[in-house]
Amino acid sequence: MLDLRKYQSLGEALRAGMERWPNEICLIEADRERENARLTYRQFSDAALALTSGLQSAGFKNGTRAAIIMTNQSKWLISAYAIFYCGGVLVPLDYKLTPAEQLKLLEHSWAEFLIVEYHLWRAIAQTPDFETLRARVVLVTEAPVNAELYGAKRWEAFRGAVAPTFVARTLKDPACIVYSSGTGGRPKGCVLTHENYLEQCMALTSRYPFWPGVRYLSILPTNHAIDFMVGFIGPFTCGAAVVHLRTLRPEYIREAFTRYKITYMSLVPMVLKNLEKGLRQRFLELPPARWKMLSALIATNRALTRRRPNLKLSRALLKQVHEAFGGELRALFVGGAFTEPATLQFFYDLGIQVGNGYGCTEAGTAITLNDFKPFRADTVGKPLPGMEVKITNADAEGIGEVQVRSKTVMSHYLDDPEMTAETIRGGWLVTGDLGRIDRDGHLLLLGRKKNMIVTEEGKNIYPEDTETVFEGLPVKEFCVFAANYLWPERTMLGEQLVLVVHLETGTAFSESLAAEIAERNRRLLNYKRISGYLVWDRDFPLTASLKIKRIELAEQIRSAVGRSAMVML
Amino acid sequence: MPTLRDTTEEVLRLAAEHFKVPRETLSVNDDFFKKLGINSLQALDLLTRIEQHFRIELPDYELQGVSDFRTLAERILSRL
Numbered sequence: 001m002l003d004l005r006k007y008q009s010l011g012e013a014l015r016a017g018m019e020r021w022p023n024e025i026c027l028i029e030a031d032r033e034r035e036n037a038r039l040t041y042r043q044f045s046d047a048a049l050a051l052t053s054g055l056q057s058a059g060f061k062n063g064t065r066a067a068i069i070m071t072n073q074s075k076w077l078i079s080a081y082a083i084f085y086c087g088g089v090l091v092p093l094d095y096k097l098t099p100a101e102q103l104k105l106l107e108h109s110w111a112e113f114l115i116v117e118y119h120l121w122r123a124i125a126q127t128p129d130f131e132t133l134r135a136r137v138v139l140v141t142e143a144p145v146n147a148e149l150y151g152a153k154r155w156e157a158f159r160g161a162v163a164p165t166f167v168a169r170t171l172k173d174p175a176c177i178v179y180s181s182g183t184g185g186r187p188k189g190c191v192l193t194h195e196n197y198l199e200q201c202m203a204l205t206s207r208y209p210f211w212p213g214v215r216y217l218s219i220l221p222t223n224h225a226i227d228f229m230v231g232f233i234g235p236f237t238c239g240a241a242v243v244h245l246r247t248l249r250p251e252y253i254r255e256a257f258t259r260y261k262i263t264y265m266s267l268v269p270m271v272l273k274n275l276e277k278g279l280r281q282r283f284l285e286l287p288p289a290r291w292k293m294l295s296a297l298i299a300t301n302r303a304l305t306r307r308r309p310n311l312k313l314s315r316a317l318l319k320q321v322h323e324a325f326g327g328e329l330r331a332l333f334v335g336g337a338f339t340e341p342a343t344l345q346f347f348y349d350l351g352i353q354v355g356n357g358y359g360c361t362e363a364g365t366a367i368t369l370n371d372f373k374p375f376r377a378d379t380v381g382k383p384l385p386g387m388e389v390k391i392t393n394a395d396a397e398g399i400g401e402v403q404v405r406s407k408t409v410m411s412h413y414l415d416d417p418e419m420t421a422e423t424i425r426g427g428w429l430v431t432g433d434l435g436r437i438d439r440d441g442h443l444l445l446l447g448r449k450k451n452m453i454v455t456e457e458g459k460n461i462y463p464e465d466t467e468t469v470f471e472g473l474p475v476k477e478f479c480v481f482a483a484n485y486l487w488p489e490r491t492m493l494g495e496q497l498v499l500v501v502h503l504e505t506g507t508a509f510s511e512s513l514a515a516e517i518a519e520r521n522r523r524l525l526n527y528k529r530i531s532g533y534l535v536w537d538r539d540f541p542l543t544a545s546l547k548i549k550r551i552e553l554a555e556q557i558r559s560a561v562g563r564s565a566m567v568m569l
Numbered sequence: 570m571p572t573l574r575d576t577t578e579e580v581l582r583l584a585a586e587h588f589k590v591p592r593e594t595l596s597v598n599d600d601f602f603k604k605l606g607i608n609s610l611q612a613l614d615l616l617t618r619i620e621q622h623f624r625i626e627l628p629d630y631e632l633q634g635v636s637d638f639r640t641l642a643e644r645i646l647s648r649l
Binding site: 120248456457 | 602
C-alpha cells in the first residue's frame with residue numbers, strides 16, 4: 001500500500017494510487033447478474049479528470065462544498081475523487097432520506113454543487129421546499145432521454161474547456177461534512193479533515209491489509225462511514241478493487257461472492273443475520289449423514305482455532321462452506337450497530353472472521369476492532385492503533401461513559417460551536433455510549449447515555465428527528481424519547497422510540513387519538529417509527545424560550561413509571 | 570393493462586403466499602413491515618417474487634419509503 005504518512009490530503013493519496021497501479025482493476029459495478037462497468041485505475045482517473053475539468057470550468061474552487069446523493073455505484077466514487085482533486089469538501093448525503101430531509105441538509109451544508117441520481121433528483125425537484133436549494137450547479141446521472149432535468153445538467157455529458165488542475169490541501173483542511181443526524185432537529189454536520197481520514201485508513205489497514213488483487217464487495221451505500229473508508233479510501237490507496245453491487249437482495253449477494261471471488265465485505269448486523277439464516281437453512285436441508293459430518297468438521301475447526309484463526313486450515317476443513325463464499329473470503333466487517341455475539345460465533349466456528357468493531361461518525365469510522373487474539377464474540381474489540389479509549393465516571397462495575405482521543409476525531413460540528421464544546425471536551429470525544437474495558441483491554445458496550453437509538457440496519461435515529469410528523473397532534477404537548485434513555489437497560493439490541501403525550505386538560509385518551517398517532521407514525525420511514533406511546537399527566541418542564549427540558553422530563557418519567565407503562569403500537 | 574385494483578390484489582396474494590399467512594388477514598392499506606413482522610431485507614425478498622410474477626424489474630430503491638400494499642402496487646403498475 002501507499003505510505004499514507006507522506007500525503008497531505010485524500011486527493012493527493014488517491015492520485016498517487018492512480019499513478020501507482022494504472023492497469024489494475026479498481027472498480028466493478030454489478031447490478032444483479034449484469035456487469036455495468038469495469039474500470040482500471042487509469043480509466044477511473046480519466047473519467048474523474050473529465051468531470052474535474054467540467055467542475056473547474058463551472059467555477060469549482062479550493063474549499064467549494066459539493067454534495068453527492070446516490071446509491072452505491074461507480075459514479076459516486078468517480079465524483080468523489082473529482083471533488084477531492086479540485087480541493088473541494090465532499091458532503092455525502094444518505095439517499096434514503098426523504099427529499100425534504102435532503103434539502104434541509106443541503107441548505108445547512110451550503111453545498112454549491114450537487115451530484116445526484118436522476119430518480120432522487122426528480123423527487124427533490126417536486127418537493128415544496130425546492131426553492132431552498134442553494135446548489136448553483138446540479139449534475140444528474142442516468143437521466144432518461146428527453147427527461148425533464150429541472151435545471152440540472154447531465155453528469156455523463158458534463159465536460160469543461162480547461163485542463164484539470166490538481167488543488168493541494170493540507171492535513172487540517174476539511175475533507176468531508178458528514179451528517180450524523182439533524183434531519184428534523186438540529187443538524188449535526190461532522191467536519192472531518194484529511195488527517196482524520198488518512199489516520200483512520202492507516203489504523204484499519206494495519207489490522208486488515210488490502211493489496212492489488214483484493215476484491216472488496218460493497219453493498220452499503222458509500223455515504224455510510226464504513227463503506228466510504230473500507231470500500232473506497234482503503235482499497236484505492238492499496239491498489240485493490242471494489243465491486244459495487246446495486247442491490248441488497250440476498251440471492252445476488254451470494255452470487256457476487258462466487259462470481260467475483262470476494263476478499264472482504266462490510267455489512268450491517270441485519271444483513272449478517274440474514275446470511276446466517278440462509279446458511280442455517282441450507283444446513284438443515286442437508287441429508288442427516290452429511291449434516292453429521294459437517295457438524296463434526298465445524299466442531300473440529302472450533303477447537304483448532306480457539307486461540308487464533310487459521311484461515312488455511314478452516315478453508316481446508318470446511319471447503320464447501322468457504323466455496324459458497326467464493327473461496328477467497330478473508331473477513332466480513334460488521335458495524336453501524338450492535339451485533340449479537342451468537343451470530344459472530346456462528347461465523348467464527350465456520351472459519352469466517354467477522355471484524356466486529358465500534359465507531360461513530362464523530363471519530364471517523366472505527367474506534368475499536370476485534371484483533372482475533374483470541375476471538376471474542378462478547379466485545380467490540382480493542383482500540384485500533386492511534387486510538388485512546390477511556391471510561392469516565394465509572395460505577396462499581398467499571399461501567400461509565402466511553403470517551404475517545406485520536407487524530408481521527410472530527411474537527412468540529414459545522415456552524416455549531418456550542419454542540420462541539422459539549423461533544424469534544426479537553427481533546428476527548430464524549431461518545432454518549434456506556435461501556436467498560438475488561439482486563440484484556442477489550443471494550444464491552446453496555447448501553448447508551450445519549451437519547452438516541454441505532455437500528456439493526458445501522459441507522460442512527462435521534463428522537464428529535466421524528467417529532468415533526470407529530471406536530472398538530474391534538475394534545476397539549478408531546479416529546480419523543482429513546483426507551484432505553486428513559487428506562488436504561490444494559491443492552492443495545494432491540495432499541496425503540498417512545499412518544500410521550502400530555503393531554504389537554506379535561507380530555508381523555510381516545511381511540512381516535514391512538515389511530516392518529518398510528519397514522520402519523522406510518523408517514524415516517526419504517527426504521528424511524530416509534531414503537532409505542534406513553535400518556536403523561538403532568539406539564540412538561542420548559543425553558544424560558546418554551547423548549548422542552550428533555551433531560552428533566554426524562555428524569556421525572558423515569559422516577560414515576562417503568563417501561564411497562566409504554567403502550568405498544 | 571391491469572388496473573390498480575387488480576395489481577393490488579395480486580400483490581396481496583403474493584405476499585400472503587410468500588410469508589405464509591392467510592390472504593384474508595391482509596388489506597391494501599396495511600403497513601406490511603408491521604403486519605408481517607418483516608425487515609427491509611425480507612421485503613426485498615418479496616420484491617423478487619413480485620418481479621418474477623409480473624415479469625418486470627424493480628430496482629431496490631422503488632421500495633424506499635413504501636410500506637403499504639397499495640403504494641407498492643402503484644410502483645409496480647408504473648412499470649408494467
